Amino acid sequence: MFVRLEAIMKSTTPLLRAEQVRRIYVRDGQEVPACANITFSVNKGEFVCIVGPSGCGKTTLLKCICHLLKPTDGKVFINERAIDRPPKEMILIFQDYSRSLFPWRTVLKNVLFVLEKKNMTRKERVDVARSALAAVYLSGFENHYPWELSGGMQQRVAIARGIAFNPDILLMDEPFASVDAQTRSDLEDAILEIWSKFSQTILLVTHDIEEAIYLADRVLVLSGRPSEIREEIQIDLGRPRNQLTTKEDKRFIEYRHHIYTLIREEGQKCERRDVCQEE
Amino acid sequence: MHTIRRAILETRASGALLLLFLIVLWEILPRSGIVYARYFPPFSTVMAALFEGIRSTEILKQASISIYRAFYGYCLAILIGVTLGTLTGTIRWVSDLLEITIELLRPMPSVALVPIAILLFGTSNSYNISIITFGCTWPILVNTYEGAKSVDTQWIDTARIYGATRSELLRKVVVPAALPYIVSGLRISLATSIIIVTVTEMLASFKGLGFFIMDTYNGYRIPQMYSGIITIGLVGYALNRLFMIAEERFMAWHKGWTAKSV
Numbered sequence: 432m433f434v435r436l437e438a439i440m441k442s443t444t445p446l447l448r449a450e451q452v453r454r455i456y457v458r459d460g461q462e463v464p465a466c467a468n469i470t471f472s473v474n475k476g477e478f479v480c481i482v483g484p485s486g487c488g489k490t491t492l493l494k495c496i497c498h499l500l501k502p503t504d505g506k507v508f509i510n511e512r513a514i515d516r517p518p519k520e521m522i523l524i525f526q527d528y529s530r531s532l533f534p535w536r537t538v539l540k541n542v543l544f545v546l547e548k549k550n551m552t553r554k555e556r557v558d559v560a561r562s563a564l565a566a567v568y569l570s571g572f573e574n575h576y577p578w579e580l581s582g583g584m585q586q587r588v589a590i591a592r593g594i595a596f597n598p599d600i601l602l603m604d605e606p607f608a609s610v611d612a613q614t615r616s617d618l619e620d621a622i623l624e625i626w627s628k629f630s631q632t633i634l635l636v637t638h639d640i641e642e643a644i645y646l647a648d649r650v651l652v653l654s655g656r657p658s659e660i661r662e663e664i665q666i667d668l669g670r671p672r673n674q675l676t677t678k679e680d681k682r683f684i685e686y687r688h689h690i691y692t693l694i695r696e697e698g699q700k701c702e703r704r705d706v707c708q709e710e
Numbered sequence: 711m712h713t714i715r716r717a718i719l720e721t722r723a724s725g726a727l728l729l730l731f732l733i734v735l736w737e738i739l740p741r742s743g744i745v746y747a748r749y750f751p752p753f754s755t756v757m758a759a760l761f762e763g764i765r766s767t768e769i770l771k772q773a774s775i776s777i778y779r780a781f782y783g784y785c786l787a788i789l790i791g792v793t794l795g796t797l798t799g800t801i802r803w804v805s806d807l808l809e810i811t812i813e814l815l816r817p818m819p820s821v822a823l824v825p826i827a828i829l830l831f832g833t834s835n836s837y838n839i840s841i842i843t844f845g846c847t848w849p850i851l852v853n854t855y856e857g858a859k860s861v862d863t864q865w866i867d868t869a870r871i872y873g874a875t876r877s878e879l880l881r882k883v884v885v886p887a888a889l890p891y892i893v894s895g896l897r898i899s900l901a902t903s904i905i906i907v908t909v910t911e912m913l914a915s916f917k918g919l920g921f922f923i924m925d926t927y928n929g930y931r932i933p934q935m936y937s938g939i940i941t942i943g944l945v946g947y948a949l950n951r952l953f954m955i956a957e958e959r960f961m962a963w964h965k966g967w968t969a970k971s972v
Contacts, residue, residue, distance in 0.1 A: 499867055523871050530864040534967040535886045544882070545872045576963055578970040596872060 444511055445472035446632050447496070447521075447600055452505035453657075454488070454495050465491040467657030469505070473600065473634055478626055480643035481636045482690060483653030484698035489636045490526070492658065493604050496634070497523045509599070520599040524606050528586040532577035538564065538588050539573035545596040563595035564588070566625055583614035587621070594625060603635040607642065616674050619646060623672060640694065644686045645672055652690055655697040662693060713955050751933045759933035760940060769922070769941055776918040777945060779835055780907040783842025787899055791847045792892060795854025796880055799888070805855075812851070820845030821909050828914055838910045838918070845906045846899035853895030857888025890964045893957060900953055904946045919945075 452469040455462050465488035473479050483489055494500040496507055498517050506513050509520050525531050532541050542560040549556070564570055567587040577585055586606060593601050606622075607615040619642060626633055637643050643650050647666050654661040666686060668677055677683055733753050740747040763769030798805040798812075820841050831837040861884050869883045885892075911920025919942050926935040 497871065499870065517871050517873070519873050521871075523867075525864060525868070527864065530862050531868055533865060533868075533883070533886070535889065535963050544869075547882075548873060548878075576966055578967045592872075 445508075446475040446510060447634065448472040448508040448511070449496060450506045450508070452492070452495055452502045452507065454491050454500065455503045464657035466495065466502075466659075468659045471651055471660055471663070473632060475599075475632050476630060477648050478623075478633045478635070478646055479649050479651065480647035481634070481651045481653060482638065482640055482643045482694065483658060484655050484694050485638060487653050487655050487658045487697070489638070489653065489658075490604050492653075493523060493602050493634075493636055497521050497602055499523065521602060522593045522596055522598040522600075523602040523604060524586075524589050524593055526605040526608050528582060528589050528606075528609065529578075531589045532585055534577055537574050537576055538569065538580070541577065541588060542592050542595050545592050559595050560591075563591040566594055566628070567591045567621060581614075583610045583618060586610060586618065590622065590625070594629060597629075600632040600634065603633065605637050606635070608638065615642070620674065622646070627670075640687055640690050641678065644668075644683060644690070645674075645677060650686075650690065652693050653697070655700055661697060664690065713958050749932060751936065755933045756936040756940065760937035763934065763937050763941075769919075769937060772917065772919045772922045772938070773941055773945060776907050776911060776920065776942070779838040779911075779918065780842060780903040782835075783839045783907070784846055784899060784903040786839070786843040787846035787850055787903075788896065790843070791850025791895065791899075792854050792885065794847075795851040795892075795895075796858050796884055796888070798851075799855040799858025800880065800884055812848075816848045816852070818844075820906055821913075824910060824913055827910075833914050833916060838907055838915060841910050842903050842906045846903050849898040849902065850892065850895035853891045853898075854888060857891025858884050860891070861887040890961065893961060897953060897957075900949055901946065904942065904949070908942055 449469050449471055452466055453464070454466045455464045457463070469492060471479075481489060481492070491500065495502040498507065498514055508514070509518055532538075533544065536544065539557070539560055542563055543556055546556040546559060551559070561570070561573065564573060567590055569584060569587055569591065572580065572584070577588065580588070586609075590606070603622075607618050610618065622633070622635075623646060625631065635643075635646060644666055650664045650666060652661045652664065653659070664686065668680060668682060736753040738752075739745040740750050740752040760769065794808065794812075798808055823841055823844060824837075827837045827840050831840060865883050865887060866879060869879050874882065907918065908920040908923075911918040912924045913920075915921040919938050923935055923938040923942075926932070926938060
């Protein structure tokens with residue numbers, strides 16, 4: 432049941448591939464490793480989740496993947512092309528939605544921002560923006576300002592921006608961590624809907640094990656700092672997923688048990704080594 | 711428009727009463743002889759001179775010259791101040807390069823540079839405008855700098871993720887984000903522009919309200935002198951009101967956003 436992925440995936444060129452990505456911080460003259468040796472790939476159309484113990488460098492990893500931060504070592508490939516700066520094929524959605532949207536622009540203008548460089552007429556841009564907002568069920572809020580919306584709605588606008596831009600791959604950094612549990616379930620289902628409707632490829636980082644299993648085709652479990660991929664787990668739960676029935680499935684519970692045990696182990700190793708710090 | 715009406719109705723009853731009281735005082739004190747009427751004419755006399763000045767368009771012409779000079783210098787100051795403020799606030803080598811020079815030039819009182827401007831420009835408009843620009847640039851620059859430095863890094867990261875170039879980052883993220891700070895600088899410099907245009911005109915111009923005041927003073931036309939002084943006061947007041955209306959219109963988002971963040 433727990434299949435370790437290996438050369439099977441080499442048959443199709445992966446959309447995203449990370450090779451031995453390392454990131455070391457220098458703090459007070461000391462080298463603090465965040466990511467040690469991250470190697471994995473994501474295929475087109477996959478929904479991959481990354482989970483790991485707290486403070487193991489999940490945000491750092493995502494920022495390195497999209498080159499907002501330069502990795503200390505290692506390479507990242509998109510369609511087998513090495514990248515050295517934030518590529519246009521990849522978008523990162525941040526955890527802190529309140530700092531993502533521009534408060535001086537309305538919701539619609541926030542989404543239009545990402546289309547301003549594209550070769551479209553003004554009308555086309557507005558149409559794309561509006562349909563992106565419709566996809567996240569925010570039609571009617573175009574002329575509101577971000578701070579007039581609730582947290583969940585703001586995060587949806589951030590997601591709408593991603594949809595409007597239409598990247599090849601969407602990176603998400605604990606996107607639902609800061610919203611309440613009910614909103615979180617709604618957003619999880621919304622992102623699954625968007626994923627299938629727009630045939631996206633998504634790489635989502637979360638600390639929530641159940642969320643990872645619920646959403647993903649494949650879950651990557653990170654070790655504690657300095658982080659590596661501890662294990663890759665194929666999730667065999669069928670689609671579409673359902674908040675009630677999927678989570679009651681016997682296999683869901685087994686995945687959960689296994690991953691939780693792994694993360695517990697890694698977390699304890701980390702504490703003993705006293706290397707982990709708050710991100 | 712709603713905002714104009716609201717701005718005009720800002721004063722409440724008690725304020726209007728005080729004003730009325732002061733005007734009445736102004737009328738009575740000279741007329742009763744308590745204050746020397748030659749040097750401090752009653753309110754009605756000054757108003758008559760003012761209306762005469764308006765009717766003959768003399769005051770209006772002088773006022774428009776002063777406003778033109780002040781506005782020109784103010785606009786130049788905005789261009790220079792916002793550009794340099796943004797660049798120094800975002801690019802390290804620019805701030806390293808310019809910081810000492812700016813810190814030395816900034817405290818220089820603009821009017822101390824009058825002799826230089828006269829030597830360079832004679833008594834043309836350029837004389838006034840150059841000093842106004844010098845004096846008005848610094849508040850705008852410093853405030854823009856502070857604003858640029860305080861831009862939330864996640865806004866910048868978001869723009870970078872979506873492929874913004876350096877220039878787009880500055881134009882579309884840094885400047886709008888820094889606007890609340892920039893507006894403070896703009897407000898200060900607006901007042902400064904009126905002060906400087908008046909003083910430079912008093913010192914060495916042959917046109918404008920500052921000149922008019924000195925000319926009527928030298929010609930012993932005292933009520934006319936007062937009318938010029940009042941006109942400048944009114945110009946300053948009107949410009950400030952316009953500024954507030956514009957600020958309400960364009961910075962409404964900021965009030966809402968800061969209120970929510972508390």
